[in-house]
Amino acid sequence: MTETGSTTEARSGEDVLVVRNLRKTYEAEEAPVRALRGADLDLPRGQFAAVMGPSGCGKSTLLNLVAGLDQADEGEITLAGEAVTGRSEDELARMRRRHIGIVFQFFNLLEGMSAQENVVLPAVVAGTPRKKAEGRARDLLDLLGLGDKAKAAPGVLSGGQRQRLAIARALANEPTLLLADEPTGALDSEGGHEVMELFRRLHAGGQTILLVTHDDDVAAAAERIVRMKDGRVVGAGADGSAGSTGSGGTAGTSTPGAVTTSAAG
Ligand SMILES: Nc1ncnc2c1ncn2[C@@H]1O[C@H](COP(=O)(O)OP(=O)(O)O)[C@@H](O)[C@H]1O
Ligand SMILES: [Mg+2]
Numbered sequence: 070m071t072e073t074g075s076t077t078e079a080r081s082g083e084d085v086l087v088v089r090n091l092r093k094t095y096e097a098e099e100a101p102v103r104a105l106r107g108a109d110l111d112l113p114r115g116q117f118a119a120v121m122g123p124s125g126c127g128k129s130t131l132l133n134l135v136a137g138l139d140q141a142d143e144g145e146i147t148l149a150g151e152a153v154t155g156r157s158e159d160e161l162a163r164m165r166r167r168h169i170g171i172v173f174q175f176f177n178l179l180e181g182m183s184a185q186e187n188v189v190l191p192a193v194v195a196g197t198p199r200k201k202a203e204g205r206a207r208d209l210l211d212l213l214g215l216g217d218k219a220k221a222a223p224g225v226l227s228g229g230q231r232q233r234l235a236i237a238r239a240l241a242n243e244p245t246l247l248l249a250d251e252p253t254g255a256l257d258s259e260g261g262h263e264v265m266e267l268f269r270r271l272h273a274g275g276q277t278i279l280l281v282t283h284d285d286d287v288a289a290a291a292e293r294i295v296r297m298k299d300g301r302v303v304g305a306g307a308d309g310s311a312g313s314t315g316s317g318g319t320a321g322t323s324t325p326g327a328v329t330t331s332a333a334g
Contacts, residue, residue: 083150085246085277086112086135091144092300093130104130106300107144112246112279117272119288120281122297128281131297132248135279136169137161149245166195170239172249176231178223184234185210185219192241202241209237213267229260233267240271247271249280253287265290 088110095102104127112118120128133139135146137153146153149168156164178187185206192202210216213233215226223231232252239247249268253261261284269290272278282288296303 083114084111084147085114085116085149086110086279087145087147088131088135089145091131091134091146092142093127093134093139094142103300105134105141105144108297108300108302110295110302112277114277115272115275116293117268117276117278117291118280118293118295119291120279120295120297121283121288122303124283126297127300128297129250130300132171132250132279132281135246136171136248137165166191166242168245170236170242170244170247172232172235172239172247172252174251174254176223176235176255178231178235178238180222180224182222183220184215184223184226187223187234188237188241190241191238195242197242206237206241209240210234213237214263227260228256229263232256232260232264236264236267236271245277247276247278249278251281251283253282253284261287 088108091105091108092103093105095104106127108127108131110131120131122128130139134141135148135153137156141154144154148164151164153161153164179190182190185203188206188209189199189202192205193199197205207216207219210219213236215230215233215237218226218230218234223234226234232255236247236249236252239249252268253264256264265287268278268280272290272292278291280287280291288294
């Protein structure tokens, strides 16, 4: 079963992500933790938004629910026009492969495999023929400045290179939405700079990005800051029309697939 042929419908202008009244409570030993208490967010196609807010305010929970890695208690998430909430695990996995690329603070690379294989694998799992997946992986590694590291084990790469590899992997299936949870949090300033430059380039190419960060310098690369507090998105900006730092989603009209490569076409 291949899922990759249907991922590039042009939907310019519409919101890639709509979050409404999202609620999530974790049962903990002492008292339940209300991680999300009615979060709302609209993310137009092509926008690069940085989510900021104090530790524990629900940023990672929001990303995990959007990625379908966990289930909300209440509220709605719509991704590329399809409801995420109320889906079975299998359907969520399918939607995730089709629409989501996700990057974590600690890379989560497969250490026993080459850099290239780390990028090939998710595409093969999603049903892309191996030869095509390998071609695209090589193109992605080139694009992300890792062309000469294809055969290297992730462990020999620098922190910045490891995170760039994790980003290449996240892009393997041409995701509608690229999610990143503190992607520079474990990097030194040089590595952080490399990674932010990459996000900037991907955004310039039309990639929709939702990135969590503590770092003002990192957030400055985004076109919009989404502030969270106590499980909610606060202030102007929940709907993407205000609170923007500038270009206001004009990239939303560009063609998705910033990193579409010849191998993928
Ligand atoms: N799996 C879990 N079980 C129990 N509590 C959790 C779990 N995940 C997150 N929490 C709690 O939910 C709140 C929000 O967490 P999180 O979304 O990780 O915040 P942030 O990413 O903004 O730091 C925190 O109080 C955290 O301790
Ligand atoms: Mg977090």
